Amino acid sequence: MPSMSPDEIVALTKKHSFFSWSAQDSVNPIPMAKGKGIYFWDAHGKRYLDLNSQLMCVNIGHGNERVIEAIKKQADELVYAGPSMASEVRATIGKELAEVMPGDLKKFFFTLGGAEANENAIKMARHFTGRHKIIARYRSYHGATSGAMTLTGDHRRWANEPGIPGVIHTFDPYKYRSQLYQEGDSDQVFARRCLDQIEEVLMYEGPHTVAAIFIETVTGTNGIIIPPDGYMQGLREICNKHGILLICDEVMAGLGRTGEWFAVDHWKVVPDMITMAKGLTSAYMPLGAVAINEKISDFYKDKVFYGGLTYSAHPMSLAAGVATLRVMKDDDIVGNSKRVGKIMAGLLDDLKAEHPSVGDVRSIGLFGCVELVKNRKTKEPMAPYVGASAEMNKLGAYLKENGIYAFTWRNMLHTNPPLIITEKELREAFEVINKALEITDKAVGG
């Protein structure tokens, strides 16, 4: 247990460190003390079931001894090697990661996180194609650095504008709220309409000016938006037709979260680049990567890539990455995500059947969310697009009080537990959610 009191920890942390995405006086951090498996404890000794894997990143659960040991061993052997060095751990991670990548995505540029991976993917796409525009989508988050923030479609972009030039936003395949979806439409029909809309955008932008279509394969923070079957395949065809690169940001959706190693595997689509981070080390150390396909890696055989980072391929991060990948393989973490994910889909459906405030539920693997509404017919959200609501605040507070750490944002409650969760543990968490939704049910009108 820490030597400071819980109050001291919070007060001193707040005094000197700056919190992200917040007015500083409004933050109320949990003094986190330790984590093990799907749980973490605060400095008071209170236990929380981590239903959001912290920031959708602690995929193999907290405190895994094999990863911790690997980090310690690496520290004893070689703590740092500059980015121009080769090292055993760097040799090993490439091989371990290449084994689980789709298609010909076998070469990796290592960064420290997701935003940096996306920045470098933008740079490579522009250099490779000689074009400058990037098509991204409104319901997306790609990171908080300048380029990644410009790609980001959600409202966090507004305060950071103007960003980099040449980014155009289009709409997501968001069945529940899309103007292009009508009750009863098949996936194929809905996918076709979404793709036609993208083709239309391309016609007006000039496809020959577009370097890349840059998407979250499955949208994360902005509400677990799963593309209808045919969408990813169609996007791949559009990109092929126009010589545009398809870049999939799987910082959140990758590494087992959706029940496959990468979300694109659900549709057997191979993008030109995949960016990743979070689950790559289960967040035990900071690490991101851009995976590039053969034609891009061939391009760089005799051309200089003008980009670099002091901590690119940092041995400590890579050691955590190698150990995490081995844990994932040895323990069939991806299989567990798929199996328990199916149970979670059923539990989400049960919530929808029972609670009038549940407008929609969506999940793929252990990547899920409940979309809350005040009125199922009008789909009026339980909180506005920007800003909170009393009901959503109360919902979050109830869950926290009852030992469930969950992510509530806009009108969504996310269910993204560590991928090691068992059916029994998941059912326990959903019992608390079931009770908690009585709060939002009270706000249902009409």
Ligand SMILES: Cc1ncc(COP(=O)(O)O)c(C=O)c1O
């Ligand atoms: C889809 C996606 N891309 C990029 C990022 C940015 O990653 P990082 O915070 O590691 O820079 C995130 C972070 O949540 C993300 O969810």
